[in-house]
Amino acid sequence: MNKRELLNLSWENLWRAKFRTILTIIGVVIGTASIIVMVSIGNGAQRSITSELSGIGSVTTLQVYQDLGSSTGSSLFSVGKKSDKPILNEDAIKEFKKMDGVVAVTPVVNLSGAEIDVDREQYSASLMGVDYNVLDDMRYETSSGKKPNANDTNSVILGKEVLSSYELTSTGPQAQVSTLSPEDLIGEKINIIVRKTNADGEEELKTLTVKVSGVLESTGGSEDYSIIADYDVVADLNEWQTGQAVNIKKQGYSEALITVEDSSLVDSVTQKVEALDFTVFSLQQILDSLGSVFQMLQILLGGIGAVALLVACIGIVNTMTMSIYERTKEIGIMKVIGASINDIRNMFIAESTMIGLIGGIVGIVVSFLLSFLINFIAGFFITGGSATISYITPGLVVFALVFSALVGLLSGVRPAIKAANLSSLDAIRSE
């Protein structure tokens, strides 16, 4: 008996007991759909959080620090002895620049608690000093205006939210609303005010007048609330405020930013920098570790869905077994008139595989509908727009299809062998 005939016959057999077949298929549909929807929710959560995180900063930027973790860990033993930890100084930065895929490296100095004076209103802001020589190569794009030239150290870039900073009042943080937007200040001169309390307990002010060159495109991160200025300018202010001169050569920069050409190179650059005993933070690392968390979540959700498919699997076994009892006489007749053991066995296996496959296909359609519905409702009630709470990947579809067919096939094996081994004479005599 050739394969097509076998499939044909099995197909006809299936629809001779329509109601039972449909009920069994519905079981598989529910099982498949529950796995797909469960995993798709895990997928959707991962996607929305990943895209949220990707919005916070550039995936191609690495933050490098001196290896803080291990130096404090070994401080007990390294007292009085020179630490052999590498220092994040000019040499280190030169080393980074030589690495494959590195576009720009800059030391970073941060100064918080500065104020800017705009239109007689004062707004708190933090300063971020970077090397203007590489500013063009860094992934900081201006939404309006332009980046200052390398030697134009008197110009700054404003973060998008600089003028909507919060002010700590006695009743808690309060938004300062300004009628001005940062864009209005492009080309204007503003005063940056830094305060310190000197040794005598008196407050001293230092004012720096700078020119606004451009406004930074919103990154969603801390840059939005910062003013980007030249490294040396901010470093000077910092030194004035803390009253301590920093010996870069010995103490190193507090932070450096490495801009990598492409996100695919982030991992290799991270490894190389870490090999030099520096601590690296990148969005990629966070995303990677989140990835494994979400994988766990998906396995968990998929496992819950799999319970439904297990029940469906038992349903298939039940249906096939019932079918054999019902069709015992028919099996006997078929064996007498020339069906081989293999024919009978394959016929039943084909029937149960078809149940699995049809259930899988319908289940996929149903889960797309459910997924759409979940996203629609979620979008309607939660985000007020379109949301992807449930996201079905092509891989998930293929997996569900193969898995449901496999479940059907495996569920059919035992009943099919039982059917094939029926004694034809006993079977034909049964009623």
Added chain:
Amino acid sequence: MENLRKDFKLGKNSISILKGINLDIEQGEMVALLGPSGSGKSTFLNVLGGLVPPTSGEVLIRDFHISEMTENELCLFRRDHLGFIFQSYNLISTMTAIENVALTLTFAGVPKAIRRERASEALSIVGLLDRMDHKPSELSGGEQQRVSIARALVNHPEIILADEPTGNLDSKNSTDIMEMITRLNRENNQTFVIVTHDPEAAKYCTKVIHMRDGIIESWEDQQ
């Protein structure tokens, strides 16, 4: 040329149903196995058809050792060389007459178009061409038996085994069926082995074998 030879002995420990039977049947013969209930005639037929393995002894059809075949070989052998007719017709109730007839050919791997052609040919031999799309429940007993004869014929087997083919039929239908079998036997030179307890039906056969208590009591040739 076609020398059919069946040597057969069977002795069971507990209950011996066939107690040693030796019999030769020639190609083209129409043999009636006559005997009362419990004489072992049906069991003998089932052993011939490979449906029941003999406890001991040998069944030889042409060059095939039926008693030594595996279950699968027997299925294929039945498909290619044997036709069966049963007392209770044994048609598949959910299939139409033509589907029932064509099913044998399906298992033999015959293409669909040829299957239909040969099945309707077989149905026309038994005179049921006009009822080929009816299900068994829509056919009379005589018609159902004729469908099952068509099914036995469709694969052009050398041997057709019939177990009480007229057992459930009235005398009019019985006569029709037996005449049809006789005609097929003469025209196609097919060998028939018919189990019956109806002496009327046995009259049509060329050889009548009387069985009692698992042995052949007597046998006679008739014309």
